[in-house]
Amino acid sequence: MTTKPNGQYPSEDFEKVLARSIFDDEFVYTTAKELQLARCEHIDHQHRSPLAKSLLYHLRNLSPDAIDAQFDGVRAATFAHDHPQRAFARPVDVALNIHEWLYYGSANTPYVCAINPDRRTNLAYAFVTLCIVDPAVRFTLAWESIETDDSRTLRESIPQVITTARQFVRIVW
Numbered sequence: 001m002t003t004k005p006n007g008q009y010p011s012e013d014f015e016k017v018l019a020r021s022i023f024d025d026e027f028v029y030t031t032a033k034e035l036q037l038a039r040c041e042h043i044d045h046q047h048r049s050p051l052a053k054s055l056l057y058h059l060r061n062l063s064p065d066a067i068d069a070q071f072d073g074v075r076a077a078t079f080a081h082d083h084p085q086r087a088f089a090r091p092v093d094v095a096l097n098i099h100e101w102l103y104y105g106s107a108n109t110p111y112v113c114a115i116n117p118d119r120r121t122n123l124a125y126a127f128v129t130l131c132i133v134d135p136a137v138r139f140t141l142a143w144e145s146i147e148t149d150d151s152r153t154l155r156e157s158i159p160q161v162i163t164t165a166r167q168f169v170r171i172v173w
Contacts, residue, residue, distance in 0.1 A: 091170040100124040
């Protein structure tokens with residue numbers, strides 16, 4: 001995600017906020033305020049962080065492919081930073097999860113699939129995630145969208161997220 005030269009916050013700030021939010025399992029608003037406090041910037045504790053608002057504004061305008069590229073960039077930056085510290089030198093435990101984010105719009109929207117009815121909708125964005133599960137950290141390492149409502153795409157997605165994860169860590173079996 002790139003910002004215009006006259007933007008208040010550079011893309012690097014967005015990557016820092018996203019990476020820390022992922023690792024600390026925090027809301028973007030909390031992480032952005034912590035970053036701004038660490039820089040001794042004046043922030044209003046009664047209002048939302050302008051850095052977080054800017055980040056979320058940019059994310060809303062991204063295509064699914066651009067979001068995927070952003071996720072890949074944050075993951076690569078995270079592992080480049082942690083590699084010298086050998087944070088993931090040993091095999092790691094992982095968890096596979098299926099997520100459904102309910103959707104209330106048109107069934108013709110890209111990446112939306114039919115699900116069992118829940119909370120007045122039968123549509124959702126569905127995806128598989130592979131997370132590192134450790135007492136010290138929970139990190140989403142790979143994800144894959146499930147574009148249709150059949151088990152074939154699910155069967156194809158699982159090996160893909162495992163293959164992606166193996167590029168970065170050794171998995172405990």
